[in-house]
């Protein structure tokens with residue numbers, strides 16, 4: 001009896017020790033995982049998530065798309081990789097490193113935090129922030145040698161007032177609103193005053209001037225040419241020409257090759273997608289960098305009259321095989337994708353019933369085993385689901401699909 005009590009006491013002690021260790025130990029760090037032999041849980045700079053749904057990102061595709069554009073660049077023209085919005089959903093730091101190795105000489109982001117993320121990851125090349133930053137952040141922007149977009153005289157005046165002194169001059173690109181109607185100077189008068197104020201101050205370096213076209217991806221060039229005319233008028237009014245005068249996003253670079261620019265701000269086409277969707281044919285081969293993969297987590301046979309998912313919007317008319325996939329609208333796999341098809345074993349399978357937050361269901365042509373690969377975007381057999389196809393289904397553009405894949409979907413780089 002005494003020995004039984006003793007054994008229970010010792011076991012209790014062990015259990016309590018284990019429990020309190022779990023409660024009080026800090027979460028495992030990267031190095032902790034290494035020393036415990038769990039390196040397989042690490043991917044890139046972050047922890048690999050334990051999911052059977054992932055975005056497969058091809059570094060080769062990014063390189064291919066960049067090389068193609070590099071071969072078309074005019075003399076003295078630099079290629080900047082646009083990696084805002086987490087590299088259009090592909091992972092900003094990883095894509096920036098691939099692009100740097102492929103020879104790009106600078107980067108564009110939209111936000112200061114995106115620029116700082118790149119600096120913290122060891123990206124030392126020029127970075128242009130395309131959005132308007134708060135003047136309160138000028139000291140860090142200057143210290144990190146970032147270039148900023150300036151679109152109003154008020155900003156310059158406030159920056160002058162609030163910036164007492166800093167060792168590094170703030171690198172400024174003046175944005176010209178030639179028809180986009182978003183940010184930037186619209187008249188010669190405004191631009192002249194902005195130029196004079198910037199060049200008169202030791203706080204600033206007048207590094208660039210640029211515009212952004214609203215219709216570079218359209219066959220009708222009337223509006224594009226109007227914007228170009230306005231841009232030339234504004235540029236001709238400058239007393240000092242800065243080092244960079246740039247106009248080209250992907251669409252301008254692809255379909256308006258002759259327009260002079262000394263930076264190409266290459267975004268969507270670097271990720272292998274056509275800026276026009278399917279409207280214009282790309283003059284170069286674009287290789288999509290992202291595929292979206294999942295697998296069947298449950299397979300069942302349903303009977304006539306059985307319904308699928310919330311609202312019972314799908315009702316089987318006969319005996320059907322149905323598979324469940326672990327992806328839903330919380331992953332950016334939007335609810336209105338009901339009716340879209342995905343690929344199983346090279347065959348089209350329709351998403352039936354409403355897409356849930358974390359899962360959705362597809363109709364299978366026959367029984368498949370749990371664990372069978374499901375290609376949501378990408379190739380399987382001789383067929384391919386493209387981002388454009390999803391965009392058409394959702395009545396949107398390919399940009400919105402890739403940017404919408406949420407962070408809980410692991411990115412696997414191959």
Ligand SMILES: Cc1ncc(COP(=O)(O)O)c(C=O)c1O
Nearest residue numbers: 082130212249250265266267268
């Ligand atoms: C000012 C500016 N330049 C370049 C780009 C890159 O455009 P794209 O992805 O079409 O190449 C963007 C993207 O929105 C932008 O806003």
